[in-house]
Amino acid sequence: MGDLGQYTSLYQSLAGVPGLDSGWCVPGAPGSLADVNVMLKFSQTDLRSNRKRSYLATTAVSTQHGKIAAGPFPIDLVNVTYISPSPSGKQLALVRLPDETKKEESFVEVWADGRLVVSVSMKPHGTVCTDDTFGCLEWDPSEKYIALVAEPPKEMTHFFDLDSKKQRGDKFQFSQDWGETFTSLACPKPFVLEVDTERVTPVLGLPAHLAAGQLVWAPEANNDGERDIVFVGWGNDLPLRKLGLRYCYNRPSSLYRVSLQLPLEEKKACRCQPITPVGPRYSARSPRFNLSGSGLVFIFTEGVVTHNACAEICMIDWVPGHEPSKHRCVVPIVDRPSS
Numbered sequence: 001m002g003d004l005g006q007y008t009s010l011y012q013s014l015a016g017v018p019g020l021d022s023g024w025c026v027p028g029a030p031g032s033l034a035d036v037n038v039m040l041k042f043s044q045t046d047l048r049s050n051r052k053r054s055y056l057a058t059t060a061v062s063t064q065h066g067k068i069a070a071g072p073f074p075i076d077l078v079n080v081t082y083i084s085p086s087p088s089g090k091q092l093a094l095v096r097l098p099d100e101t102k103k104e105e106s107f108v109e110v111w112a113d114g115r116l117v118v119s120v121s122m123k124p125h126g127t128v129c130t131d132d133t134f135g136c137l138e139w140d141p142s143e144k145y146i147a148l149v150a151e152p153p154k155e156m157t158h159f160f161d162l163d164s165k166k167q168r169g170d171k172f173q174f175s176q177d178w179g180e181t182f183t184s185l186a187c188p189k190p191f192v193l194e195v196d197t198e199r200v201t202p203v204l205g206l207p208a209h210l211a212a213g214q215l216v217w218a219p220e221a222n223n224d225g226e227r228d229i230v231f232v233g234w235g236n237d238l239p240l241r242k243l244g245l246r247y248c249y250n251r252p253s254s255l256y257r258v259s260l261q262l263p264l265e266e267k268k269a270c271r272c273q274p275i276t277p278v279g280p281r282y283s284a285r286s287p288r289f290n291l292s293g294s295g296l297v298f299i300f301t302e303g304v305v306t307h308n309a310c311a312e313i314c315m316i317d318w319v320p321g322h323e324p325s326k327h328r329c330v331v332p333i334v335d336r337p338s339s
Contacts, residue, residue, distance in 0.1 A: 018042040021054070026089025034060035034069070037089060042074070054080065081106070082130035084137035084146075091117075091195075093137045093146055095128050103127050103184075108137075108148065110195055120198050125191055126150040127184065133245050134188050134213030140227065145262060146193040147215045147229055151185050152202070178211070178234075179244035187211045190231060192264050203229070203258060205269035210256070211235045214286065218257070219293035221320030225262045228320075230255055230275070230287050230296060248307045250283040255298060257324065275316060275324045276300065283311070294318055300327065310334075 021041045028034040038059045046053045055074040062068075077083070081103075082095040091112040098105055106128045110118035122128050129135040129149040138147040154173075175186045190203040190212045206212060210233045218228035233256045235242060245251055258272040276284045276298075283301040290297060300314040313331035316324045 012047055015045045015047055018044040018055075024085050026085050026087075028060065028089070032060070033065065033067075034062050036061040036063060039085060041077070041083065056083065082128070082135055082137055084139065086139045086143045087141060088143060091139075091143060093139065095122075095130050095137065104153070108146070108193060108200075110146075118195055118198055120193060120200060122150060122200065124153075125200050125202070126152040126189075129185065129188050129213065131182070133182070134185065134211070136213070136215045138215050138217060140217045141220060144195055146195065147217065148191050148193065149188045149213050149215060150191055151188045176242040178242055178246075180246040182244070182246055185211070187235070188213060190215055190229065190258070192260070192262075194263055197263075199263075201264040201266060203260065203264070203270055204267065205258065205272045206233075206256075207272070209235045212256075216287050216289060218296075218318065219289065219320045226321075227260045227262055229258050229260060231258070232256075232285050232287065233274070249285065250301045250304050250307075250309055250311065252280045252304065253283050253285060254278045255284045255287055255296075276327055277302075280304070284314075289318065293320070296324070297330065298327075300329075 019042065021043050023038065023040045026037050026039065028037050038061060040057050040059070041054060042057060043052055043054050054077040056077055057074040058071045060069045060071075079097040079100060080094050081097060084093045086092070091110055093108065093110050096107050096109055097103060098107070104127045105121070105123045108118070108120045108122055108128065109116060127150055129151065134149050136147065136149055140147070177183045177186050187209065188211050189206065191200050192203060193200050212231045212233055214232040216230050218230055220227060232253050234245065234251060234253045243251055254274045255276040256272055257275050258270050260270055276282065281303055283304050285299050287296055287298040289295070294317065296316040296318050298314055299311045301309055301311040310333045312329050312333050314327040315330045316327045318324060
């Protein structure tokens with residue numbers, strides 16, 4: 001048997017290899033030689049502190065001169081659970097926790113011009129979703145608004161008696177969650193952050209049992225403040241039992257379109273409607289608009305019978321200000337590979 005120190009050193013070397021979590025390509029700064037900045041988020045195990053560290057590394061790319069210049073050192077993302085650069089690359093939004101254990105006290109921050117410009121506490125609005133299923137920090141094209149998803153806090157149960165005017169809170173009432181790693185999530189809802197005023201407003205008008213996630217802004221139709229958000233909705237077939245989402249991506253779900261009048265008004269319901277079939281046999285997820293904004297592309301499964309069943313890529317022709325068309329298949333399921 002070899003030296004124990006040799007094995008320990010080998011394990012430390014292998015455990016210290018970083019893994020790529022996500023990446024973005026954003027335009028380079030005006031006047032710089034680089035026309036594209038590649039931002040990569042990595043995770044690395046720190047054995048000495050017994051924790052997982054995340055950091056952001058930026059590489060400048062000049063497509064005209066064919067040169068690549070990596071940044072001098074990465075940025076440690078301390079207690080940062082989600083990041084999202086703006087379309088222009090001039091602003092960076094992130095979700096930060098004051099402490100690793102206080103997920104219900106997260107802050108949404110916006111960094112620009114080399115400094116912190118926005119810091120909003122999300123505690124009054126609930127726990128921000130930063131996972132791969134529900135989580136998102138979606139900039140609108142004007143970079144004035146950020147769409148996000150959070151689990152609204154439940155009302156505290158106070159003393160009540162026969163007086164009908166006194167309402168019973170729901171904090172200690174049983175509610176189904178999404179199981180596995182989503183036991184703290186029952187019915188996440190969309191919110192919109194107005195960057196200039198730092199005002200967070202819930203998007204009202206969704207069905208009560210509908211859990212929202214994976215928000216994307218639709219192309220702007222006009223300049224009168226009307227905007228659409230497309231999102232994935234789960235649970236519209238309740239009161240059936242909620243089944244775990246973490247390890248089965250194709251649970252019954254549909255794409256929904258919610259129409260907003262920006263800036264959002266408090267307590268004003270928005271118009272929400274499904275744009276893909278609704279029912280236990282259908283699963284739609286991962287919506288994305290193409291570069292021209294003329295089509296909404298997503299993953300779709302019809303006849304869900306097994307965990308992580310095969311899916312097809314579908315598209316909806318999108319004309320801003322008009323009703324979406326019926327989806328059509330772009331890439332069908334391949335039963336047998338041709339080669």
